[in-house]
Amino acid sequence: MTSPVRIEYESDGALAVVILDKPPLNLFDEEVFAAWEQVVDELTSVTDPARPGRARAVLVETAGKVVSGGVDVALFAAIVESPDAVQKAGTLWERLLRIIQALEELPVPTVFAAHALTLTAAFEIALACDILLAAESASFGLVETVVGLTPSMGGPQRLAERAGPARARELVYTGERYRATTLERWNVVNRVLPDENFPEAAREFARRLAAGPTCAHAATKRLVTSAVRDGIRAADDAVPTVSGALFATDDLRHAVASFLRDSPGKATYTGG
Template sequence: MAPVDVDFDGPLAVVTLAAPPLNLFDAELVAALRVAIASVAQAPQARGLLIQATGRAVSAGVDVNLFAPLDPVSGAALWRDWFAMIHQLESLPLPTVFAAHALCLTAAFEVSLACDLLLAAESARFGLVEIVVGLTPSMGGPQRLAERAGPARARELIYTGELYDAATLERWNVVNRVLPDDGFAGAARAFARRLADGPTQAHAATKAIVRAQLDGGTRAADEVTPVISGALFGTEDLQNAVASFLRDGPGKASYTGR
């Protein structure tokens, strides 16, 4: 069976890490995940993405066998290659949600940080434990943790190599929502499906504006907002929603465009 599965729940693309029990990030899984993300980018029906996993762990991390033959040149090449996947995921013009039902280590945790939102089950635990092999997280974990939780928290999490529960990371603004273990998969899918059913191009505009603020500050985001938001007036999403709002009233607006 393929280590990564892709299917659709209406407009929601669902990418599942399916190499239980540990979903180790080896060359095969990473290649399959890259193909899966690319397929979502090319799918005209995709209006949202949920990344989830099967098995007793979301992932136990990277298969350390990958590291044994590497030297400084080939190590740098590996990270550049994996960053291409991370950047493609971040660049998707639609809401992306990562659902962590259980233990989520190293590469999988870093993939979750490249998603817009991170949902976690109550019993889920997270860790960037690369110190056990003398490495620092190198798929964007330090910088994306710093973006969410601040630099001191990012350093603490990585320096200690400890496992952190979902409630702690929710307080640190790393996890968006903690959901009950019972029914977690269904609740996470329903949440992601609700986003996918929304105004896709408005969500893409939100992503662009937030990124502009993170990259250049509030005034930089102010500069690009009129152009980004103004373009929405030409979309079917906005035109259909405005018409249905005026026709049917608040709470009944619909989105049928892209």
């Protein structure tokens, strides 16, 4: 039986592509969540700096007319009917947050490509990625309010990080669907791309990141994360160690040599 979430590897640029494919609506249920747990474990392995020929970037995309119609509410119904509902719900959120945190901690750029309607869990996974690309006709929503729930896969806090607390509260309180262009203006979506050829454009964007200086990208992620979690001065304090270590990488050695030999704009990165 084919997994609803799988990884494909691009020979062009060492790009790992994660594909969610569970027709007709890509609903998140126990099967999908379990598959995501396996996928993030595999991503942790294939992006490991010590792994020869490792993946240098990750793209998340989906098959079908929508990115996802959200979570299968039957999953919540089973918990509500349980005598230990609170404990079971807490255990579920711990599992799902590990998926989000594992994505965030990958040492390579991560990109989410949203070509259409993106609700609840899929939106929260998108927010865990470094870059969120959206087609012009895409729309997004954290609609858990319709079942008396708050998004609990990291959505509210990551929206607050991107758009500020007021916008985060608005998105969650209203449960409305928001156009990609609106969320780009609010700094939730990084870029809105034309509907036509969107999948190809998203892959090309991710390939460019995969062809870049992977070690430097990992350093950027560490510094940005440090600034968000601990403040700018903490990130400043980390610079000598984090950026200094880049001078021992093949990426920097080869790129500097290429720059001096071949002129600016032609640097190559061959390290891990």
